Amino acid sequence: MIEGARWRRWSFFYVPVTAFVIFLLFPFYWMLVTAIRPDRELYKPWSSPLYQPFWTLHPTFQHVHDLLTQTLFSTWMLNTMIISIAATLISLFCGLFAGYALSRLKFPFAGSIGTGIFITYLVPQTLLFIPLSDIIRNFHLGDTPWALILTYPTFLVPFCTWLLMGYFKSIPKELEECARIDGATRWKAMLFIVFPVALPGILSAGIFAFTLSWNEFIYALVFLSSPTEKTVSVGVTSDLVRGDVFYWGQLMAGALLGSIPVAFVYSFFVEHYVSGITGSVKG
């Protein structure tokens, strides 16, 4: 890139980058400020001359305290955690085996099964939630964590399979052949040679699956009904809004705390996450 005049650098780089950062990150700052602002400062109209929205001189943990003591928030967190971890493990289990089979083995219908899995990857949850709610009821899974633990893998498995297939293809076949010459069975070569090498891919798929299950909303909204079974997203939407009254301090505290596990996992594995995204679109 040929260096231009200073104003060009400013107007074509610094200004747009700053604008993007403000646009993308301001809502999170706003969540934080609202969550620690006392109620008497919170409810001042935007047109009032005394409105000081961007900071507060009287930070308070009242909203967080109320959220944790007066609502079922911690139960929802625990539910979401259990459901997300279980769904992720099931998806990794299925995805690893399916990805290995589709990328390494020759067997009848391999092509059409692969296409079938790819098609389910493209089916959005909103297409199936109504018949699925009926099926969940018939299986007597309604209002239990199992309703979500068993249905979340339907959109996670195709994704994991797809991502892991890419990883397996990049591992040289010779590695496995060596192990087989040394007397390992196919099964053992897969389990002890190929899977450990694919560990970065497994991590990417796992992190991605975890954040996707933590994010999921419509199935959780439709399949669960009692307050103690809900996940964070559904609990916050339905139980923190009483009638028509929005308790904004509590809502923002809930949004912030509910995002922490995902943000935490993400912050440790940014690179894996990014490679998960790019791997998923590379195909």
Place this chain on the structure above:
Amino acid sequence: MSLLSAASSRAYVVRRPRGPIGRMLEDERWLGLALLAPTIILLGLFVAYPFVKGIELAVTNTTVGQPGHFVGLQNFVALWHDDIFRMAVWNTCLYTVVATTTKLALGLWLALLLNRSFRGKAFMRAFILLPFIIPTVLSTFAWKWMFDPTFSVINYVLLHLHLITVADRINWLGEPVLAMVSVIIVNVWRGVPFFAISLLAGLQTISPELHEAAAIDGARAWARFRHVTWPLLLPVTMVIMLFSVIQTFADFQLVYVLTGGGPANTTQLFATYAYQIGIGTGLLSQGAAISLAIFPILLLVVIVQLVYIRRVETV
């Protein structure tokens, strides 16, 4: 000497797997099917079966707790004459087209900005993905609060930039056109990071030598983008668009939280309308018919894009 012979003799021992199951797993065909079995069972039970069940529901008049009987295409005929459904179709198409093109434009711009080296790049790349990572429902609540008619911080900023006066009561989510604009803004906000990061990965695979060669031949910045960057980025762009169009078309949570489809159904989408009819009022079969109506449109989009991707990739 003895060590050597032990090692070499061991290398030539082919250990046969014991037992019938072990021998079957040694056969590629059986192993392949065995490894795929959990996935096939899971997807069959919770994707294929619900799909068939959805079609079955859509041609009956089932409601919650009341098994219905066959009514043919009556539900679809009713939808055809339903003004709200027509509105939802129009809204969904508008929402998808405007939101995805804006996401592509902004995402590409951001990717191009991030594709240079500057201090704090890795840091920034990590932070701008946040809107995509954080649970949509939770971040949408922050937007709902920012759009609040009485306490809107956006109005406050506009007021202090002297773009509006106190008399302009901008009701972001309460007026038909503005409500659609607001919903699209939030969707774009959520989707831009995904576009930017994926396109950035695509940009990084383009060799800088191509740019240098074009620059030596006298191509200016725009010509280099138009004739070098864009064609090379096209395959990645098409795949990202495919995913984004599907996700946006079938969007639910954003509208559910922000407007609930209101005011007067002007932000009603397929999914929110299906939810309202199928779950809200318990008319399972009508709801199933609405969400099934997504399918042909989605199928068309996917086929067109897959054909296009194939063409781009083979050229």
